[in-house]
Amino acid sequence: MLAKDLYSDVIPSLKTSDTGLDALNWMEVFRVSHLPIVNNRVFLGLITDLDIYDLNKADEPLGNHTMSLMKPYVFYYQHIYEVVALAARLKLTVVPVLNEQMEYLGVISQSELLHRMADIIAAHTPGGIIELELGQRDYSLAEISRIVEDSDAKILSLYVKENQETNSLHLCIKLNRTDLRPVLHAFDRYGYKINASFSENDLLDDGAMKNYDALMMFLNV
Numbered sequence: 001m002l003a004k005d006l007y008s009d010v011i012p013s014l015k016t017s018d019t020g021l022d023a024l025n026w027m028e029v030f031r032v033s034h035l036p037i038v039n040n041r042v043f044l045g046l047i048t049d050l051d052i053y054d055l056n057k058a059d060e061p062l063g064n065h066t067m068s069l070m071k072p073y074v075f076y077y078q079h080i081y082e083v084v085a086l087a088a089r090l091k092l093t094v095v096p097v098l099n100e101q102m103e104y105l106g107v108i109s110q111s112e113l114l115h116r117m118a119d120i121i122a123a124h125t126p127g128g129i130i131e132l133e134l135g136q137r138d139y140s141l142a143e144i145s146r147i148v149e150d151s152d153a154k155i156l157s158l159y160v161k162e163n164q165e166t167n168s169l170h171l172c173i174k175l176n177r178t179d180l181r182p183v184l185h186a187f188d189r190y191g192y193k194i195n196a197s198f199s200e201n202d203l204l205d206d207g208a209m210k211n212y213d214a215l216m217m218f219l220n221v
Contacts, residue, residue: 001079001080001116002076002077002078003077003079003080003082003095004076004077004097004105006112006113006116007076007105007108008107008108008109008112009106010030011030011035011109012026012035013035013036013037013104013107014035014036014038014047014062015037016039016044016062016063017061019058019059019060019061019062020052020055020057020062020065021058021059023035023049023052023062024049032109033048034047034092034093036096036107038104042102042103043071043073043096043098044069044071045067045069045071046069046096047062047069051069070090072092072096073096073098074086074095074097074108075100076097080116080117080120083095084113087108087110087113092110094107095107095108095113120157121157122156122174125156125174126178127156127174127177128174128175128177128178128180128183128198129172129174129197129198130173130175130180130183130184130187130196130197131171131172131196132170132173132192132194132195133168133170134169134171134192139160139171144171144173147187147190147192150186151182152177152182153176153182153183154176155173155174155175156174156175156176157173157174158173158174159171159172180199
């Protein structure tokens with residue numbers, strides 16, 4: 001998924017002839033803290049609500065003020081991961097998108113990024129989550145996939161976080177099934193360290209296990 005698939009011109013850009021009050025009004029309407037200033041498709045920079053609050057006369061055109069604007073942007077061909085990295089690093093509520101001629105195309109909003117990332121990690125798809133911890137040398141995506149698929153499940157999304165202090169990897173795996181017990185048993189059988197698991201059936205499973213334990217106690221009597 002690329003920036004060209006994400007940007008929109010619904011959130012307006014500002015001109016230097018707009019006032020700080022105009023900018024604050026648009027920020028309130030679209031619930032953002034940043035807006036791009038653009039003149040003739042030339043991206044001049046992002047202005048923040050804090051920049052406007054610092055102006056002595058917010059009712060005057062922005063061009064009347066001397067401001068040091070930050071100029072973060074991505075090109076339309078960059079991947080969504082690069083967009084997210086920039087937005088997270090600078091805490092942006094909008095990310096400007098430019099073409100190869102450095103012309104302004106539009107912005108990607110924070111809410112759009114969140115929505116698209118939810119699609120990428122299959123957040124809206126029913127299923128369970130398993131968190132594993134393993135050494136870097138022990139990481140094999142092929143083996144993990146085989147264990148999951150042999151347990152009659154499929155991986156919908158997977159991400160890896162490195163812990164440099166312990167030289168280990170933390171894996172978060174989203175599966176297409178809510179009953180995780182066969183997969184958990186398989187990982188345990190192969191010696192994987194399971195840090196946590198989450199399932200929509202957790203409460204139901206707890207109740208079922210209590211009923212099962214009660215039945216076994218009755219039969220043992």
